[in-house]
Each structure stands twice: as C-alpha cells, then as structure tokens.
Amino acid sequence: MNYRRKKRSQEHDAADHNHGGASPREPFDHPLVSKAVAEVITTPEALAVLIADIRSHPVVAYDTEFIGEESFYPKLCLVQVATPTALALVDPLPFEAAGHDLGEFFRSIAEPGRTILVHSGDTDIDILRRGAGIEPSDVFDTQVAAALAWMPWPSSLGTVLETLTGYRLGKAHTFTNWDARPLTPAQLGYAADDVRYMHLIWHMLSERLAALGRSDWAASESREQLRSTAFDPEGQLRRLHRTEPLRAGQMAVARALVTLRYDLARKHDMPARVVLPDTAVIELAKRKPTDRSAIGNISGIPRRIASAHAEDIVTAIAGCKAVAIDHDPGNPLADDMRVRAESDQLWNALQVRCASTGLASNLVATRATFSRWYFSVVEARRRGQALGCSEGEAPLFTGGDWRIEAVGCWLEGFLNGTERLELVWSPSGTVAPGFSRAHGV
Structure with a gap:
C-alpha cells in the first residue's frame, strides 16, 4: 500500500468513526437547493431517466470523485450531477463491471447549449472531456x-x-477511499452536497458579477483555467529549473527525460511523478549515465522502471545536444537591491x-511573473x-486578457504618475476603494 492510499484509508476510517455513518446536516433552506436524498444511479434504466432530465435543462451542476495517485488517468469513482429537478450520484463501477459505456451520459452534460457548473473543475472537466469525446462549450467555475x-x-x-449564505457545510470527505463499496451514508451525503448548492451559488455569483461588470471576466478565466491539461514539457522544465538551476546541456537531457516519463507513465498506467520523480530527473540530467x-x-527511480527501461533512459540521454531550452534563466536586476525594493x-x-476592488491578487498575477515583468x-x-x-519578452498579461482591463491600465498609469492609490481602511476590516486620478501629483 503506497503512502497516499494509506493516508486515504486512515482518513476514511476516521471519518466513519467521527460521523458514525450519519448523513450531513439538514440542507440550507432555499428554493434553489434540493432537500432530497440523492439518488444513486447503478442501472442503465435509471441512467436513461437521468440523461433525459439533464437534456431538459440548460444548466447542470457537475462534480466527480476520483483517485488520482495510482494511475495515469484518475480512477473515476463517482459522478455527481444536479439539475433543477434531479440530484443524482452515478456510480461508474457497476457500469464498468457490466461493460456499459457512460459516453452518452457524459455527452448529455457536455453537449452544446448547456452551461456546466463546476468548482475547481480542471480534473472534472478532463474526465468529462474524455468520457464525452467532445469539448464542453460553456463552463462556469464557481471558484x-x-x-x-x-x-x-x-x-x-x-x-x-x-x-454567500452564512450556511456552513460539514467536514468534507475529499481524501477518502472513494472506490470502496458500499459507500457510507456520510460519503454519499457529502458527495451530493458538492453539487446540491451549485445552482444557488451560480445564481448569487452571477448577480454579483453582473453588478460589478465582470461576467465576461469570469467566463474568460473559467475557459482558461479549464483548458485541456495537455502534456507541457516546457512547463515541467521551468518547475525543475526553479527547484535546481540546470545548465543548457542538462536542461536538454531533462527535456528528453520528462518526455520519456510521460510516454512510460501512459504505457504503464502510472502517474508520471511515480515513474521518474523530479529529483531523479535532475540527478540523471546532471550525471548523464552512459x-x-x-x-x-x-x-528515486522505481526498480520496475530501472529494470525494464534503463536502456530507454540511456538512449534518451545519449541523443541530447546542448541546446537552449525555454526556461527562465533569471535576471541580473534581481540582484540590484534598489530595483528589488521598487518591485x-x-x-x-x-x-x-x-x-x-474585490479581486483576488494571486489570481491576477504571481509574484514571480510580476518581478520578471518589472525587471523588463x-x-x-x-x-x-x-x-x-x-x-x-516577459509580459505581465497576454493580449486580450481580462486582467488588462481589471488592473493593467491602472498599473501602467500608476507607473507613469497619472494614477495614484489611496488607502481607506473600512470598519469591516477591509481595504475600501480609495484610488483616484493623480491630478499631476
């Protein structure tokens, strides 16, 4: 049993002990919140009824429970959906055992003309994308x-x-054995709550965004956050380089190795980080075994991988040339104390x-990206x-990004002396809007 599976089992047992198998508290009282006990779908007949219900509504709340640390693709364990008239938990395991495909179910959610409500839905949408075989066209991420x-x-x-409401959910069962059967009433209840409140949250957030003039920003950022998580070797190289700076020749080896580990992970149905941990990639890139x-x-290299694929690793390393890789080499201005203080x-x-202005600053920009931009x-x-x-060469925002409208124009004016920032501390303990034109100041 690996560490993460052991941790899941411990939290699973603790949750059962603490809750005694009881369901969560009574749902929040609101017309947009279903008070029903979620229906667990395990048969094609019940699934067909749910599909028809989904297709009769323009909006569906969607979530999944999965185990992602043991396979290349996450192991799907439960799918939660909520429409204005249905609250259901689709158990994929009996369908899988019977050889029944869930493609039509996933397509009913993803087909054009339907808004899909998710919360931090990147993996959920990847699962939907693979299951439906089509790209979801309209996703609203409440996070x-x-x-x-x-x-x-x-x-x-x-x-x-x-x-939004003052209502507090009970403790979540996120890290639990979702592939265990039968699922406990507490697990089922908490899974249902992941979609039970989504229509209410969507309604309330949509009103807020409309009043703030930010509906388009939310739509744009939801699309960006939920783009297909395709293999990105350059992104992995940047992460490696931040962990331990590598020279050009070493980076070339690292690039070959992260590509190889992706291929091996898919072949062996293993997470990439298990096939070759980052520490092993860095060590191989430095030592370049022949x-x-x-x-x-x-x-850090698992015995199974070292035994079966040592030749593949050596071949990948031998085929590398010391070429420049798209990574952040740093900037000499980072050592200039005055410039760093300005940044x-x-x-x-x-x-x-x-x-x-009610924007989460760490969604607007990261500190590292901001520093690179200011140095430029x-x-x-x-x-x-x-x-x-x-x-x-190091833009803070890309062209067309909502962030330019949100803060970019102000930031450029602030740098040029045409905008200023006035701080007003409100009685509620937050910074109140107090920015204004500099008027030549």
Whole structure:
C-alpha cells in the first residue's frame, strides 16, 4: 500500500468513526437547493431517466470523485450531477463491471447549449472531456467567479457557500477511499452536497458579477483555467529549473527525460511523478549515465522502471545536444537591491488595488511573473523605451486578457504618475476603494 492510499484509508476510517455513518446536516433552506436524498444511479434504466432530465435543462451542476495517485488517468469513482429537478450520484463501477459505456451520459452534460457548473473543475472537466469525446462549450467555475467577487483565491466550495449564505457545510470527505463499496451514508451525503448548492451559488455569483461588470471576466478565466491539461514539457522544465538551476546541456537531457516519463507513465498506467520523480530527473540530467548499469544507482527511480527501461533512459540521454531550452534563466536586476525594493513596493500596491476592488491578487498575477515583468520594464526604461504590461519578452498579461482591463491600465498609469492609490481602511476590516486620478501629483 503506497503512502497516499494509506493516508486515504486512515482518513476514511476516521471519518466513519467521527460521523458514525450519519448523513450531513439538514440542507440550507432555499428554493434553489434540493432537500432530497440523492439518488444513486447503478442501472442503465435509471441512467436513461437521468440523461433525459439533464437534456431538459440548460444548466447542470457537475462534480466527480476520483483517485488520482495510482494511475495515469484518475480512477473515476463517482459522478455527481444536479439539475433543477434531479440530484443524482452515478456510480461508474457497476457500469464498468457490466461493460456499459457512460459516453452518452457524459455527452448529455457536455453537449452544446448547456452551461456546466463546476468548482475547481480542471480534473472534472478532463474526465468529462474524455468520457464525452467532445469539448464542453460553456463552463462556469464557481471558484474562479468567487475570486472576482470579493473572495480569496482559491476558496473551497464550503467557504464560498458560507460567504454567500452564512450556511456552513460539514467536514468534507475529499481524501477518502472513494472506490470502496458500499459507500457510507456520510460519503454519499457529502458527495451530493458538492453539487446540491451549485445552482444557488451560480445564481448569487452571477448577480454579483453582473453588478460589478465582470461576467465576461469570469467566463474568460473559467475557459482558461479549464483548458485541456495537455502534456507541457516546457512547463515541467521551468518547475525543475526553479527547484535546481540546470545548465543548457542538462536542461536538454531533462527535456528528453520528462518526455520519456510521460510516454512510460501512459504505457504503464502510472502517474508520471511515480515513474521518474523530479529529483531523479535532475540527478540523471546532471550525471548523464552512459550505461544501463548506472541507472540503478540513481535515487528515486522505481526498480520496475530501472529494470525494464534503463536502456530507454540511456538512449534518451545519449541523443541530447546542448541546446537552449525555454526556461527562465533569471535576471541580473534581481540582484540590484534598489530595483528589488521598487518591485516589492509596486507589488504591494498592486495587491492593495486588487483588494480594494474585490479581486483576488494571486489570481491576477504571481509574484514571480510580476518581478520578471518589472525587471523588463526597468531594462526598457534604461534604453529610453516605455513598456506596457502586455509587451516585451516577459509580459505581465497576454493580449486580450481580462486582467488588462481589471488592473493593467491602472498599473501602467500608476507607473507613469497619472494614477495614484489611496488607502481607506473600512470598519469591516477591509481595504475600501480609495484610488483616484493623480491630478499631476
């Protein structure tokens, strides 16, 4: 039993002990919240009725429970859906055992003309994408919407619900043995709550976003957050480089190895991080072993992989050339204390601006991205050039990004002295809007 499975079992047993098999508390009283006990769908006949119900509504709330640490693709254990007239939990295991395909069910959710409500739905949408064989066209992520409407990023579903209504959900069963059968009443109840409140949350957040003029921002960011999580070797290389800087030749080896581990992970139905952990990739990139006997001496490589694929690893390393890889080499301005202080101060100003306008600053930009952009601004100014927040080799935002409208124009004005930021601390303990034109100040 691996560590994560052991941890799941411990939390599973603890949840059963603490709750005694009891269902969660009485649902929040609201017309958009179903008080029904969720129907567990295990037969084709019941599934056909649910599919017809989904197709009769323009909006469906959708969530999944899965185990993702033991296979290349997450093991699907439960699918939760809620429409205005149905609250259902589809158990995929009996369908799988009977050889019944769930494609039509997934297509009923994903087909054009239907809005899909999710919360932090990247993996859920990947599962839907594979199951339906089509790309969902309209997804509303309530976690994204909340971050644009005066809530932190990322906020749990329970936090969003409590912020909007004052109702507090019980403790979640997220990390539990979802593939165990039978599922306990507590597991079923908590799974149902993941979609039970989504229509209410969607309605309330939609009203907030419309009043703030941010509906389009939420739609755009939901699409961006839920894009297909295709294999991204350059992104993995940047993560490796942040962990331990590598030279160009080492980065070339690392690129070959992350590509190989992706292929091996898919072949053996294993998570990529189990096939070759990042630490093993870095060690291989530095030592560049030339014979298979040396592979077994690299820490972190599973015996199964070292035994079966040592030759593949050696071949991948041998085929590399010292070529430049798209990674962040750092910037000499990062060592300039004055420029670093300016970057820190401007970052703080941006965070306050976001807080005063109800935007989660860590959804708007990361500290690292902001620093790279500001260093490029300083370099441009030293050359006598002006650089906008979507320009240069290290842009803060890409063209067309909602962030330009949200903070980018203000940030450029702030840098140029045409905007200023006034801090007003409200009685509720938050920064209130107090920014204004600088009027030549």
